[in-house]
Amino acid sequence: EDQVTQSPEALRLQEGESSSLNCSYTVSGLRGLFWYRQDPGKGPEFLFTLYSAGEEKEKERLKATLTKKESFLHITAPKPEDSATYLCAVQVDAASKLTFGTGTRLQVTL
Amino acid sequence: GAVVSQHPSWVICKSGTSVKIECRSLDFQATTMFWYRQFPKQSLMLMATSNEGSKATYEQGVEKDKFLINHASLTLSTLTVTSAHPEDSSFYICSGLAGPVGQFFGPGTRLTVL
Numbered sequence A: 001e002d003q004v005t006q007s008p009e010a011l012r013l014q015e016g017e018s019s020s021l022n023c024s025y026t027v028s029g030l031r032g033l034f035w036y037r038q039d040p041g042k043g044p045e046f047l048f049t050l051y052s053a054g055e056e057k058e059k060e061r062l063k064a065t066l067t068k069k070e071s072f073l074h075i076t077a078p079k080p081e082d083s084a085t086y087l088c089a090v091q092v093d094a095a096s097k098l099t100f101g102t103g104t105r106l107q108v109t110l
Numbered sequence B: 001g002a003v004v005s006q007h008p009s010w011v012i013c014k015s016g017t018s019v020k021i022e023c024r025s026l027d028f029q030a031t032t033m034f035w036y037r038q039f040p041k042q043s044l045m046l047m048a049t050s051n052e053g054s055k056a057t058y059e060q061g062v063e064k065d066k067f068l069i070n071h072a073s074l075t076l077s078t079l080t081v082t083s084a085h086p087e088d089s090s091f092y093i094c095s096g097l098a099g100p101v102g103q104f105f106g107p108g109t110r111l112t113v114l
Helices: none
Strands: A005-007 A010-014 A017-025 A032-038 A045-049 A054-058 A060-068 A070-075 A084-091 A098-100 A104-108 B004-007 B010-013 B019-024 B030-037 B045-051 B065-073 B076-081 B088-098 B104-105 B108-112
Touching: A005 A084, A005 A098, A010 A017, A017 A084, A017 B019, A032 A060, A032 A070, A045 A060, A045 B104, A054 B065, A070 A084, A098 B045, A098 B088, B004 B088, B010 B019, B019 B030, B019 B088, B019 B108, B030 B065, B030 B076, B076 B088
Parallel strands: A010 A104, B010 B108
Antiparallel strands: A005 A017, A017 A070, A032 A045, A032 A084, A054 A060, A060 A070, A084 A098, A084 A104, B004 B019, B019 B076, B030 B045, B030 B088, B065 B076, B088 B104, B088 B108
């Protein structure tokens, strides 16, 4: 059975304090790994798609990396507006269905 | 990025009534749309996959007669919760598949069944 595990469950950072979020996966065949940001009461907002081990993508203060077993979302010098729940999801079949992890709730304080 | 809308954004209904939620892709055509349910502090759980012009495919444990899905056009899918009960109260989110880029999500619909 495909599994996606995110850690930590919650993370509190001070503004400017860089850190990384982890997404570990056990799947039969990875077609893509997706990172989303979700604010309370809203739908997920697309951040990145990674397809193969060694791939990296960046957007502002965020950088996503992928290995054969896990993905990291690195947050450099975070700001309070980066506070949100970060979700990772894996696609394993041609039907494009996603299996989501439980998310990491990030809080960035002044 | 691709934009998906949902209507209504929230709805309160009495137990036993039916509620329809609309999901529209505004700037792209979505031959495939997905419906998810999210309970408080939990992640998204896929309910069904909706393909334009054909019957929806439901995930294990999701009652197809209770959650009716219609995908009548390339930009519109609807989810009808029939005979709603308090345990159906949840946050329902749809997404549209925008080619190889992946899924883009709507803002969600908060359903409260009294």
